[in-house]
Amino acid sequence: MIIFLFGMEDIECGKKRFIEVAIGLPIEKTFYYELPAGFGDRLRLGSRVLVPFRGRKVTGYAIAFPPNLADYPKADRLKSIVDILDERPLFDDRMLSFYRWISDYYFYPLGGVIKGGLPPGINPESHRVLSITARGKTLLDSGKLTKEELKIVQSIADRCVMPFESAAKRFLHWRIYSLVEAGIIQVDVGLKDVRVKPKREKMIMYRGEDEREDFPLSPKGEKVLALIREKGEISHKSLCTEIKGASRIVKRLTEKGLISIELREAYRDPLSHLMTDEDVRPGLTSKQINALETIGKRIDSLRFSPFLLYGITGSGKTEIYLRAIERVLDMGRTAIVLVPEISLTPQLIGQFLKRFGGRVATLHSALSRGERYDEWRRIKDGNVDIVVGARSAIFAPLERLGMVIVDEEHETSYKQEEKLRYNARDLAVVRAKLCDAVLILGSATPSLEAYHNAMVEKFHLLKLDERIEGKSLPSVEIADMRKEKGSGVIISGKLRNALAENLTAGGQSFLFLNRRGFANFIQCPDCGYVFKCPNCSVSLTYHFRGKKLICHYCNYTIMVPSFCPNCGGYRIHSFGIGTEGVQEEVSKMFPQATVDRMDRDTTRKRWSHQRILKKVKSGETDILVGTQMIAKGHDFPNVTLVGVICADLSLNLPDFRSSERTFQLLTQVAGRAGRGIAPGRVIIQTFNPNHYSVQMAKDQDFAKFYQEEARFRSELSYPPFSRLINFRIGGNSQKRSIKAAEEMGEWGRRLLKEKTYGGGIEILGPSPAPLVKLKGKYRYHMLVKGRRAHSLHQFVEELASEMNKRWIGRGISLTIDVDPISVM
Ligand code: ADP
Ligand code: ZN
Numbered sequence: 029m030i031i032f033l034f035g036m037e038d039i040e041c042g043k044k045r046f047i048e049v050a051i052g053l054p055i056e057k058t059f060y061y062e063l064p065a066g067f068g069d070r071l072r073l074g075s076r077v078l079v080p081f082r083g084r085k086v087t088g089y090a091i092a093f094p095p096n097l098a099d100y101p102k103a104d105r106l107k108s109i110v111d112i113l114d115e116r117p118l119f120d121d122r123m124l125s126f127y128r129w130i131s132d133y134y135f136y137p138l139g140g141v142i143k144g145g146l147p148p149g150i151n152p153e154s155h156r157v158l159s160i161t162a163r164g165k166t167l168l169d170s171g172k173l174t175k176e177e178l179k180i181v182q183s184i185a186d187r188c189v190m191p192f193e194s195a196a197k198r199f200l201h202w203r204i205y206s207l208v209e210a211g212i213i214q215v216d217v218g219l220k221d222v223r224v225k226p227k228r229e230k231m232i233m234y235r236g237e238d239e240r241e242d243f244p245l246s247p248k249g250e251k252v253l254a255l256i257r258e259k260g261e262i263s264h265k266s267l268c269t270e271i272k273g274a275s276r277i278v279k280r281l282t283e284k285g286l287i288s289i290e291l292r293e294a295y296r297d298p299l300s301h302l303m304t305d306e307d308v309r310p311g312l313t314s315k316q317i318n319a320l321e322t323i324g325k326r327i328d329s330l331r332f333s334p335f336l337l338y339g340i341t342g343s344g345k346t347e348i349y350l351r352a353i354e355r356v357l358d359m360g361r362t363a364i365v366l367v368p369e370i371s372l373t374p375q376l377i378g379q380f381l382k383r384f385g386g387r388v389a390t391l392h393s394a395l396s397r398g399e400r401y402d403e404w405r406r407i408k409d410g411n412v413d414i415v416v417g418a419r420s421a422i423f424a425p426l427e428r429l430g431m432v433i434v435d436e437e438h439e440t441s442y443k444q445e446e447k448l449r450y451n452a453r454d455l456a457v458v459r460a461k462l463c464d465a466v467l468i469l470g471s472a473t474p475s476l477e478a479y480h481n482a483m484v485e486k487f488h489l490l491k492l493d494e495r496i497e498g499k500s501l502p503s504v505e506i507a508d509m510r511k512e513k514g515s516g517v518i519i520s521g522k523l524r525n526a527l528a529e530n531l532t533a534g535g536q537s538f539l540f541l542n543r544r545g546f547a548n549f550i551q552c553p554d555c556g557y558v559f560k561c562p563n564c565s566v567s568l569t570y571h572f573r574g575k576k577l578i579c580h581y582c583n584y585t586i587m588v589p590s591f592c593p594n595c596g597g598y599r600i601h602s603f604g605i606g607t608e609g610v611q612e613e614v615s616k617m618f619p620q621a622t623v624d625r626m627d628r629d630t631t632r633k634r635w636s637h638q639r640i641l642k643k644v645k646s647g648e649t650d651i652l653v654g655t656q657m658i659a660k661g662h663d664f665p666n667v668t669l670v671g672v673i674c675a676d677l678s679l680n681l682p683d684f685r686s687s688e689r690t691f692q693l694l695t696q697v698a699g700r701a702g703r704g705i706a707p708g709r710v711i712i713q714t715f716n717p718n719h720y721s722v723q724m725a726k727d728q729d730f731a732k733f734y735q736e737e738a739r740f741r742s743e744l745s746y747p748p749f750s751r752l753i754n755f756r757i758g759g760n761s762q763k764r765s766i767k768a769a770e771e772m773g774e775w776g777r778r779l780l781k782e783k784t785y786g787g788g789i790e791i792l793g794p795s796p797a798p799l800v801k802l803k804g805k806y807r808y809h810m811l812v813k814g815r816r817a818h819s820l821h822q823f824v825e826e827l828a829s830e831m832n833k834r835w836i837g838r839g840i841s842l843t844i845d846v847d848p849i850s851v852m
Contacts, residue, residue, distance in 0.1 A: 066202020341699025361430025
């Protein structure tokens with residue numbers, strides 16, 4: 029690198045320039061590098077750069093030109109960047125502010141945040157090729173190049189194109205770049221990863237008919253020409269689908285100079301398989317009009333304005349989103365719509381396509397890498413106004429963002445549970461704020477956090493409390509499983525009768541079994557009693573080994589008693605039940621019925637969701653058994669019965685949100701019934717028929733549920749009345765993992781004693797995770813609760829850095845989960 033600098037005889041000797049680089053590796057800090065003068069002014073902030081790092085070359089992101097590094101003690105010893113990987117920046121200032129906020133809030137390295145925000149296809153190093161420009165060719169022929177220049181230009185000319193890397197091995201970088209600067213040679217960027225290569229498409233362009241003298245065309249020829257004339261340009265493929273056999277005519281028209289053909293980069297179209305029928309624009313209900321008026325005013329204000337749209341299932345929230353977006357687009361701005369992965373159905377995407385046509389992009393996990401890269405590029409190039417996608421779409425590089433919508437804002441799938449553990453719902457608030465955009469969080473069962481914000485007027489609350497066209501909410505009944513005779517009953521008498529009736533009437537039924545985050549718990553089948561922690565009010569988790577019941581928040585531990593402390597019954601046992609079992613049982617009960625199943629196992633393949641749902645839509649399926657996948661988003665008019673197999677599974681999650689989850693699930697599931705003309709019926713099976721979340725779900729009374737739940741949260745100081753951060757320890761050795769966890773607890777408590785951090789911080793645990801051993805790793809965690817975000821963050825930062833010093837890199841990993849959704 030040093031040699032490199034001395035070799036720059038033809039470059040003005042000026043002040044050294046430096047660049048701050050965030051590296052896409054799990055490394056805390058950003059780093060300074062020198063920017064060799066030979067790169068000229070090529071480097072734009074927001075571009076990737078190749079930098080030497082610990083003996084390797086790694087990709088980093090240029091994030092700032094530090095104002096004055098002359099005083100920086102190590103300035104002389106800074107290494108130089110090796111290369112600039114992008115001609116155009118990948119992110120702008122506003123996006124960088126967003127990344128920085130995320131990095132600070134989630135204790136995650138900035139480079140890692142940026143890397144996670146870009147599509148996976150873009151991260152592999154770019155593959156750049158050099159070629160000679162027209163000007164270069166003239167100069168080469170005229171013999172006006174210097175000896176040094178000639179060497180480079182000639183060797184490129186000999187090969188037509190030359191990979192940048194091989195040129196860089198033979199010539200100095202800056203020499204190559206100065207030729208680029210002089211317009212003698214050029215650099216083109218391709219991506220090494222073949223999966224994300226741009227796809228090319230044959231485009232046909234209309235050139236005009238001035239030249240057309242008197243040669244005749246067949247009627248079909250006239251038709252083809254007319255279509256091309258009308259469209260101006262059209263892809264070869266779509267022309268040939270519209271008019272069969274157009275291919276030969278195209279050839280003739282090209283020869284005559286009426287049209288021309290060009291190969292152009294095409295974006296792969298992941299939506300091309302979706303049929304889009306006519307868009308219906310329903311007349312709005314008065315409630316919808318009111319809500320839209322309020323939102324509209326805020327859109328016009330061009331200021332950050334957050335809304336919570338609390339609308340019961342079937343109240344027409346989607347239409348509000350569509351109309352609000354229309355208004356945003358009218359103002360020349362753009363919109364992001366987040367939906368849970370699972371509800372990214374063709375139905376929903378179709379609605380946006382119908383209303384907004386090709387200006388919509390989608391981002392979700394079913395896309396191939398190439399498709400995702402293309403969508404990202406379409407967005408980045410400004411060819412898209414609306415992005416509909418799952419949680420990662422919050423990173424969509426839209427400019428002039430005017431609206432962010434989060435549908436089903438309470439959904440836990442907005443939380444990413446690996447690497448950068450962000451919650452896209454919360455990031456939506458941040459991004460909208462940074463962009464002065466309007467935010468709409470929509471839900472039929474708002475999260476406690478969102479509703480609390482509405483109550484304290486941080487969010488503006490909009491209510492839609494009637495179903496469209498006065499359709500009634502389904503009637504909800506409870507089947508008390510304590511009264512079922514015999515042990516291990518899966519389908520109660522009540523549900524069995526309802527299923528039989530519905531089959532005879534030709535209706536379809538959904539049977540729902542929640543298995544998410546399933547942990548073992550012990551329950552008394554006689555009275556429904558479940559063991560809870562006296563400190564934390566969360567269910568105790570059953571550990572087979574040692575027959576213990578443990579609280580996963582504070583580590584409170586008891587032995588499993590042989591009698592139920594509530595009713596004295598002796599049948600207390602752990603619970604095991606699965607969708608497959610339910611399907612089997614129901615098939616046996618109703619051999620004449622078509623029983624299908626939708627869960628993680630049956631939906632591994634791409635679009636398999638859609639296939640299963642299509643069978644439901646066509647009426648082929650009589651009974652669909654499924655997990656939370658069937659709980660939401662779908663609109664099937666003929667589903668008139670919904671059964672919840674076991675409400676207790678979510679009620680007894682070892683989680684302070686278990687009641688909230690239960691209420692949400694039951695309400696969402698109930699919302700699936702009776703979407704058509706026929707009224708719906710819902711049956712909830714449970715051992716806890718009197719629990720408030722079951723009762724309020726039965727009455728579909730969110731406000732009352734919120735009151736009860738908020739009281740509980742406030743008493744025990746859980747979110748939204750506090751903030752939580754979870755320290756997760758993982759290691760291959762159980763002994764060391766325990767030791768690290770214990771030391772973390774001691775250190776944390778000592779820090780709290782010494783510094784207090786303004787009070788209000790509390791440590792729970794450390795304790796074993798509900799699944800102590802997972803994939804060969806032992807897992808322990810410690811929850812930290814804080815009343816104030818700022819001081820909590822300060823404390824966590826200090827404790828984490830202490831842990832890093834002592835344990836990290838020694839067979840122990842530490843993950844910090846901010847605002848954890850689950851402590852599994
Ligand atoms: P939500 O998302 O609130 O559960 P949807 O947006 O799915 O409800 O609306 C339920 C149904 O009502 C959809 O089929 C939708 O097309 C229809 N719909 C929405 N608004 C109207 C309206 N104003 N008039 C008639 N139908 C409407
Ligand atoms: Zn506890």
